[in-house]
Amino acid sequence: MTSAGGNREAGFAKLQGEDFEYFMQTYSIILGRNRKKEKVDLDISVLGGGTDVSRRHARIFYDFERRRFSLEVLSKKGCYVEGVLHFPGDGPVKLDSQDLLQIGQKKFYFLLPTRSIFATAAIQRAHIATAAGQHTRIDTTANQDAHIATAAGQDAHTVAAADQHAHIATAAGQDARTATAAGQDAPTATAAGQDAHTATAAAKHADTATTA
Template sequence: MSGLNAGMGSARGDQLDAGFAKLQGEDFQYIMQSYEIIVGRNSKKGKVDLDLSVVGGDRDVSRRHARIFYDFQHRSFALEVLGQHGCYVQRVLHHPGGDPVKLKSQDLIQIGQTQFYFLLPARPIFASFAAQGTP
């Protein structure tokens, strides 16, 4: 799965390397380096940020299955279901058209047959930059 990790940052221990959050599956990791990503499968019609077909995704994974984003109003990450088959967060099925689901660190997400954890850094990334003297 080295191709999946290429260009997605890296993790050392429990600290993230220049990312807002990490999605950790059994065979992959994805470092979120933006406030919003689309999870699904790549197709001729377009590309997604995290392509689950590369890690054994199945036909139950829509091209644009879910959006994981930082909700500035609520100051937390959230998941919006876009795919027709829905997805599970902490073993609870959520359907498209519903309210976004607030994500907490270590929440288990399942899209199709692929499971992965949503992980936040041990301390806010902004605190890391402040400690380094980064403006």
């Protein structure tokens, strides 16, 4: 089996014959017969269509208004869709998956993907949005962690300052006790001095009494 559309493995739709397959990768394709100055998207004549294939025989396109694929007959020789012969002027013919088409002597099927390619694109967009939401939550968590870390750092500074104040307060308390002790020693020293003066005076009186 040959691939009439080149080495392709995906498309909006596929044309499948006994000996060829063609993937539609655009919204509109022309089927017919190539000539030197003009080429069509799919040359049916070289695939066994014979001389009954016109240069521009038919067009398959996606109808966005009706959301479906259709076939427009361009050749006066007509085109078969599910055994019914259609001619130009009959209007676009609705195409369903597995419809049998015939141009000239060549028969082939029109096939749609199992899952609509438009639905697949919507699912992909949904996954992208979900992933973006997850990243947003991660960034929010990171910001919260950063705030917590900052608060923890501030608490650490506060604790350190509190420790310093505690040391200062302790030292101040020790100095206060030292000053108090010094204050208590001062009266004692004064009393001792007074006792010394008293003893000296007593000695002087004793000397005076002895002399007398």
